[in-house]
Amino acid sequence: MIKGCLFLFTLSIIASVSFAQDLKSKKIEVVIGQDKVINLDFAPYTKVEIGNDSILTYKIAPQKRRLTLKGIKPSSTPTSVRVLNTVGDIKAIYEVTVTETAKGKLVQKLKTFLGDIEGLEIKIKGGEVVLEGKIIVPDDLGRVFTIINRDEFKEVIFLVEVHPQAQVLIARKMQEEIRKQSMKNVTVRIVNGVYWLEGVVDSDSKKGKAEEIAMAYYPATLDSTARRERLVKTLKRDIIQNFIQVNKKSSPPSIPKLIKITAQFVELTRDYNRVFGFKWIPLMNASGGSISIGRGASGDLTSESSNTLSATISNLFPKLASARNAGHARVIQSGVIITQNNEKAQISKTNTIPFALGTGEFTKAENATATFAINVQPEILPQEKVKLDIGVEVSANFGNPPQTNKNSLKTKVVVKSKESAAIGGMVINKTQTDFDKDPPFGRAEFNEAEGNTPLFSFLRSKNFKSSKTQFVVFVTPELVDSASEGTAEIKRKFRQRGR
Numbered sequence: 001m002i003k004g005c006l007f008l009f010t011l012s013i014i015a016s017v018s019f020a021q022d023l024k025s026k027k028i029e030v031v032i033g034q035d036k037v038i039n040l041d042f043a044p045y046t047k048v049e050i051g052n053d054s055i056l057t058y059k060i061a062p063q064k065r066r067l068t069l070k071g072i073k074p075s076s077t078p079t080s081v082r083v084l085n086t087v088g089d090i091k092a093i094y095e096v097t098v099t100e101t102a103k104g105k106l107v108q109k110l111k112t113f114l115g116d117i118e119g120l121e122i123k124i125k126g127g128e129v130v131l132e133g134k135i136i137v138p139d140d141l142g143r144v145f146t147i148i149n150r151d152e153f154k155e156v157i158f159l160v161e162v163h164p165q166a167q168v169l170i171a172r173k174m175q176e177e178i179r180k181q182s183m184k185n186v187t188v189r190i191v192n193g194v195y196w197l198e199g200v201v202d203s204d205s206k207k208g209k210a211e212e213i214a215m216a217y218y219p220a221t222l223d224s225t226a227r228r229e230r231l232v233k234t235l236k237r238d239i240i241q242n243f244i245q246v247n248k249k250s251s252p253p254s255i256p257k258l259i260k261i262t263a264q265f266v267e268l269t270r271d272y273n274r275v276f277g278f279k280w281i282p283l284m285n286a287s288g289g290s291i292s293i294g295r296g297a298s299g300d301l302t303s304e305s306s307n308t309l310s311a312t313i314s315n316l317f318p319k320l321a322s323a324r325n326a327g328h329a330r331v332i333q334s335g336v337i338i339t340q341n342n343e344k345a346q347i348s349k350t351n352t353i354p355f356a357l358g359t360g361e362f363t364k365a366e367n368a369t370a371t372f373a374i375n376v377q378p379e380i381l382p383q384e385k386v387k388l389d390i391g392v393e394v395s396a397n398f399g400n401p402p403q404t405n406k407n408s409l410k411t412k413v414v415v416k417s418k419e420s421a422a423i424g425g426m427v428i429n430k431t432q433t434d435f436d437k438d439p440p441f442g443r444a445e446f447n448e449a450e451g452n453t454p455l456f457s458f459l460r461s462k463n464f465k466s467s468k469t470q471f472v473v474f475v476t477p478e479l480v481d482s483a484s485e486g487t488a489e490i491k492r493k494f495r496q497r498g499r
Helices: 002-022 102-114 139-148 164-180 204-217 225-229 487-497
Strands: 026-031 036-039 044-050 056-061 066-071 079-085 090-099 120-125 128-135 157-162 187-191 194-201 240-246 258-280 290-295 301-306 319-340 345-357 364-381 385-398 403-416 421-435 458-480
Touching: 026 036, 026 066, 044 056, 056 079, 066 090, 102 120, 102 128, 102 139, 128 139, 128 164, 139 157, 157 164, 164 187, 164 194, 164 204, 194 204, 204 240, 258 364, 258 385, 258 403, 319 345, 319 364, 364 403, 385 421, 385 458, 403 421, 403 458
Parallel strands: 026 090, 128 157, 194 240
Antiparallel strands: 036 066, 044 079, 056 066, 079 090, 120 128, 187 194, 258 319, 258 458, 290 301, 345 364, 364 385, 385 403, 421 458
């Protein structure tokens, strides 16, 4: 049984070889750029045997019984092509010569530049080089136009169109860019190859701008072939149809911007007083005697006394006084006010202190007033800067009875938001030195009518006084979106002061 099978297999091989030897090969010329289509009269196998596959390639359609040969590069010697049937028998043999023409060279050059673009076909039809197909990736369009516009490719017939999927991508990009320009209600969709712009805008200028953006994403060179050549009257419509409706509604008034202005007034006063004095004024009362010294009638120097020389002398010993005192006071006033842009604002605080002036029946009531006031008109400038037309007035009371110290400032400055600036200040220095003017421990009291007379008076004193007053005004503007901003900070300060 095994020997019989081997015998039949050997006979089939011999028969196949003898049949192949009986077939006559057909000579075929394949021009580069022109596909050679061969219709077969048998059902071919899916693979074709090619002697030199570096110069020739193929495509086979078994169900349609069709073989397509494509030249890769020219060759001086032909190569064999054997086509098998489904059982492996050689049913056709071709001797194929690959040649190149001027058109073929053009096709090869185009394939070098554009052969990898999906959906693009480069071939020779009717003796002309044709570039056709539907490009899927929109970014490849620019590459195609860059090459096809060169002078050497002017004779190429350009039949390239945009693939429907690419049109969807372009419509999506149109819509994204239009919505970036504050047109959120505009949509773009494809209807029979035409781009429809739909939606609602609030002005004619926005409607025109949406159409300009769409045109920028779809140049006229990307129209269909029939539309470019104007061969079909029904396709003479514009590729972009603008159906956007304009609804001119009055836009709500914009909320004016707010500015918070913080002004701080700081005043510092320092006083220094130093006194040094030496006073010696002995006094003799009226019950004492007297001593007379002078010349007598003869011209001699004589002395005479009456009563007993006895008396009470007060302030017999000299008195030395030395004192030094110094003090300082700091006054800090702070005010915050919020206002709109270019609107005047004012804030003030007044404190009244009652006091008595005079003594006894001449006493009368008086009031001392301390104030802090801010008048400001801000203006918002570019780069978050604020122009301030500001006036600050501060008065404070010192001493008893109180004395009022008043300071005021008015200026125009430009300050950046959230930054502080010293907009004004003043320093006052005052010094005074008195010699032998103010006796230490007060003036000596005596009455000559009662016989209280000083034996002599000796006074030396020095009084040095120095006072320094300085004040400065700080201002801090801040742009805020709402008047409620900063409330938490104010509450925190009040909680801290209440502890």
